[in-house]
Amino acid sequence: MKSFIIFGIEQAKSCLFPVVIFLTLAVTKFIDIPYIARYDLILIIFLITQVLMVITKMETVDELKVICVFHLIGLALEIYKVHMGSWSYPEEAVTKIRGVPLYSGFMYASVASYMCQAWRRLHLKLSNWPPTWMVVILSASIYFNFYTHHYLYDFRWILKILTLLIFFKTFVYFTVNKRSYSMPLALSFVLIGFFIWIAENIATYFSAWQYPNQQQQWEIVHIGKISSWLLLVIVSFLIVASLKHVKEKRTIKSLNE
Structure with missing residues (x-):
């Protein structure tokens, strides 16, 4: 029970950025600040939060670099999906590009955070990590399928099966209260x-964005969206794990030298 509580506390600390996102969305839904559009205000709060997390060393500079990569990847995907009509950001704002507010990239970055x-x-x-080339090809295939499925066959189920096959023997180990779990x-x-x-x-x-069926009245997001988030999580984890793996190899090499 003690380990479970400690695990919960560490998870809560790791979720600080997502918590700030939800609180911001909730508060700005009901509180207006004159002369500042809601989407612009959200972006300002997210930027301040990110700066404070680095200054207070809750996030390292290396982690910030990873987060910035995810911000760009997420923003590019948002612009494309909004253009294709998958969802929309109906409110006006100065900080919008092709109908997408800049704060949207932080929602992807929060996953990386x-x-x-x-x-x-x-x-x-991690144990039994597959070859790097295999991980790179799988990550790229999953990410680009989010774009190409509008025109070509949707390969998501094939990609899921490939993921299971490639990572069938891969286990993640984590330590809680000086005890290792997997x-x-x-x-x-x-x-x-x-x-x-x-x-x-x-x-x-809280109107962070809207799917077409939510424009008149909010409805629960279709459970099938778990499938899309699962693929996005896989891409996110593979990018983070690959970068961690590269950094670890460099550290070992420098120590040997």
């Missing part, structure tokens, strides 16, 4: 994807 912090706080280690990496993908789907319902309720 959680992963980086959880990795550090829980001392994550779980299949594929299971962690499913769990994170499920909780992001819950978060998505909260976010759409």
Whole structure:
């Protein structure tokens, strides 16, 4: 029970950025500040939060670099999806590009923030990690399928099966209260994807964005969206894990020299 409580506390610390996002969405839903559009205000709060997290060393500079990469990846995907009519941001704002507010990239970056912090706080280690080239091809295929499925066949189920096959023997190890635990990496993908789907319902309720069926009245996000978030989690984790793996190899090499 003690380990479970400690695990919960460390998870809560790792979720600081997502918590700030939800609180901001909730507060700005009901409180207006004159002369500042809601989306612009949200962006300002997110930027201040990010700066404070680095200044207080809750996030490292290396983690900030990873988060910035996810911000750009997420923003590019948002612009494309809004253009294709998958969802929309109906409110006006100065900081919008092609109908997408800049704060939207932070929602993807918050996933990276959680992963980086959880990795550090829980001392994550991976066993039986597949070859790097295989991971790169799988990550790229999953990400670009979000774009190409509008025109070509949707390969998401094939990609999921490939993920299970590639990471069948891969386990993630984490330490809580000086004791090591493990779980299949594929299971962690499913769990994170499920909780992001819950978060998505909260976010759409507070009008962070809207799906076409939510424009007249809010409805629960279709459970099938877990499938999309699962794939996004896989891409996110693979990028973070690959960068951690590269950094670890460099550290070992410098120590040997």
